[in-house]
Amino acid sequence: MSKFNGKLVVVTGAGSGIGRATSREFAKAGARVVVSDINSDSAKATVALIEREGGTAFPYAVDVSDKTAMADFAADVHTTHGTPAVLVNNAGFTTAGPFLGHTAADWDRIMGVNFWGVVHGSRLFGRQMVDSGHGGRILNITSPAAVIPITLSTPYCTSKAAAQMLTECLRLEFARTKVGVTAVLPAFINTGFYPSAQMVGIEGEMSTRMKGVSVVAAKLVARSPERLGRNIVRIAAHNPAIAPTPFESRIACTAARLSPTGARRAARLMDTETIATVVDRLVPSLILRGIDDVVDRFAQSGQP
Numbered sequence: 001m002s003k004f005n006g007k008l009v010v011v012t013g014a015g016s017g018i019g020r021a022t023s024r025e026f027a028k029a030g031a032r033v034v035v036s037d038i039n040s041d042s043a044k045a046t047v048a049l050i051e052r053e054g055g056t057a058f059p060y061a062v063d064v065s066d067k068t069a070m071a072d073f074a075a076d077v078h079t080t081h082g083t084p085a086v087l088v089n090n091a092g093f094t095t096a097g098p099f100l101g102h103t104a105a106d107w108d109r110i111m112g113v114n115f116w117g118v119v120h121g122s123r124l125f126g127r128q129m130v131d132s133g134h135g136g137r138i139l140n141i142t143s144p145a146a147v148i149p150i151t152l153s154t155p156y157c158t159s160k161a162a163a164q165m166l167t168e169c170l171r172l173e174f175a176r177t178k179v180g181v182t183a184v185l186p187a188f189i190n191t192g193f194y195p196s197a198q199m200v201g202i203e204g205e206m207s208t209r210m211k212g213v214s215v216v217a218a219k220l221v222a223r224s225p226e227r228l229g230r231n232i233v234r235i236a237a238h239n240p241a242i243a244p245t246p247f248e249s250r251i252a253c254t255a256a257r258l259s260p261t262g263a264r265r266a267a268r269l270m271d272t273e274t275i276a277t278v279v280d281r282l283v284p285s286l287i288l289r290g291i292d293d294v295v296d297r298f299a300q301s302g303q304p
Helices: 017-028 040-052 067-081 104-132 154-173 204-221 225-238 247-258 260-270 272-282 285-301
Strands: 008-011 032-037 056-061 086-089 136-141 179-186 242-245
Touching (some): 008 017, 008 067, 017 056, 017 225, 040 056, 056 067, 104 136, 104 154, 154 179, 179 225, 242 247
Parallel strands (some): 008 032, 008 086, 032 056, 086 136, 136 179, 179 242
């Protein structure tokens, strides 16, 4: 029998990508899953998938950056379904563009989702877990970007680094309780994260080309969100402190910690603006437009 059979699991950002896959995998393990997303229709779509697969799930629409909405959400879950055994703080958002191109509002949005959303979820559901006396598991989805600097992603890296340190500190604070806290650092996962990235301070063809490079790279080398969802269920069962996943993420995170200088140098060479700029300079415009059309079709269909 699964460790999570009959247990309550809460997943934020579960309307697509990693959150949807994780919700489905917990449901397959017998858990009752609270599927939350800022988009009500997306949450309901995930629940419908789970129910078709024979699982049990409940949709909620909530903005994780809204502390009042999160408090109401946590209270409703507790009253209606009980205390969760597992919380997966997965909701995330990204921008791409130069630091000086980002406004204070841009920073508020990304920190609100990627950092404050983790704070609100951990605080509210962590309190329920501690008070219940049964403990639980809190899994915060951070990123290798928490330890590896990425050009044109300063707000994203900063928000993930803040969430990473929060998670490591919570691990210490909850050590005397039965609540385990884990930072999950996924990399190279093919989700809708890249197409939905907000381009800031980059206009026109360069913006389109940079996004196309990211999307195609994800489709060519990335793992499936279903693979990561299965990994997250296993991680929740074992309760490690830090869990880079899959294997490529472990290599990247270990290399960054062993050689921060090397990581910075690699980041300068591998960022999407550099690649897009080189392509723009070396390839004639007529051919380049044809390549853009191919990239766009590939991004949409997954086939060249």
